Amino acid sequence: MKTIISPCHRLTGSLVIVALLMASVEFAFAGRHLSVRRNVNVRSNTHINRDVHVRRDIDIDIDRHHHSGFGVGLAAGVITGAAVGALVSSPPRGYTTVYVGSSPYAYYGGTYYQQGPSGYMVVAPPIGAIVPVLPPGATVAVVNGVTYYVFNGIYYQPVFVNGVTQFRTVRF
């Protein structure tokens, strides 16, 4: 894994720091795997005036603490080497399911998997996928004044999804 920190982009630096912070949080909970999933993190009512709607809390990102930091330096090196077409029995622990249209993909560290009859196959990154964390080692690229993060030739654009920072794969 190679991380290039461009001096003119403090953002890359801060992302790296964030990754380290998340890794340290992970340690704090080591030995007690938290299976924090979307459903669990949902709570409905914090509004009295116009109540019930279901929304994740986005300031307390416990879901991120417990999967994204995980494997930042560990599994990533292994996983990023996975070639399209490779078969695995299951995606790495801590993967995220992302939907592009109605198709589910398992996402982990910049690698996308689709489930088949005999396991999970590594597939080419789908365009339009929205992922919660950048692949570790993604580098900054500014194209026409717009900031992207590039990993294995795939461009990720930051976007607020319901107020949560995520990254969308785009095509030029």
Next chain:
Amino acid sequence: MNSTSIQAATRALLLLIGQMLAPQSGRAEEPAKNIDPKALEIIQRASTYLAAVPQFSVSAEIWEDFVQEDGRKLQFTKIVDVKLRRPSWVQLDVRTSVPKRSFFYNGKSVTMLDQKTGFYGKAEAPGTIDETILAMEKKFGIDFPIDDLLVSKPFGNGAAMATAAQYYGVEPVNGITCHHLAFQNEGIDWQAWVEAGPVPVIRKVVITDKLEKSAPQFTAILTAWDFVTPLPDFVFSFDPPAGSIKVEMIKVDEPEEAGSVTK
């Protein structure tokens, strides 16, 4: 939360929207048997007081339950610092032990800044706080933290929609004597502690989610109420810090799979 309770939540939401949109003429028949008029009177006094002040700052420490899949209930804490000037200026800083997000609304535009990454989203905004809160939710799926406090009738609609209310006398909150009120609404129970005395500010709020089996709670402790320190325009305008990056804001219906089912 399984899909059944999501459906229940959706139904309850639609029901409540219906109630909110219903004409106010139904009011005369409202004092149902279970409403203690004293509770209603005190919450309305607090609401009216806050609605009438031209500006305020307050700090809310929020304790929130998160129920894990294995049933453990964990509580997490965040702080929301509020600065508000009527009718169209709001600035919020949300933090845990580090800055998380900030909101800036100045009557013309609304900005949300992710403090962690320096990403921000900015959009044109309606002319009032109430409209802006609703527009942000509708267009971008973004909730203003503790919006119950920011709207023109703080907690007032919630009290009006309550099916039952009780008064439990006085109790201290952070050493300050408060009236303890309890309300039951569709889907939630909530309690408020209103300072006893000439300045009826809300000192604590607890919301219990009745739609979740484990009944998670949301607690907000409100401190540092300030009605006098000037809040000039610049407080509410967003000046992008060096290196910050403007990003698109999109709304994805949750809990539709927007990206995060982690195993």
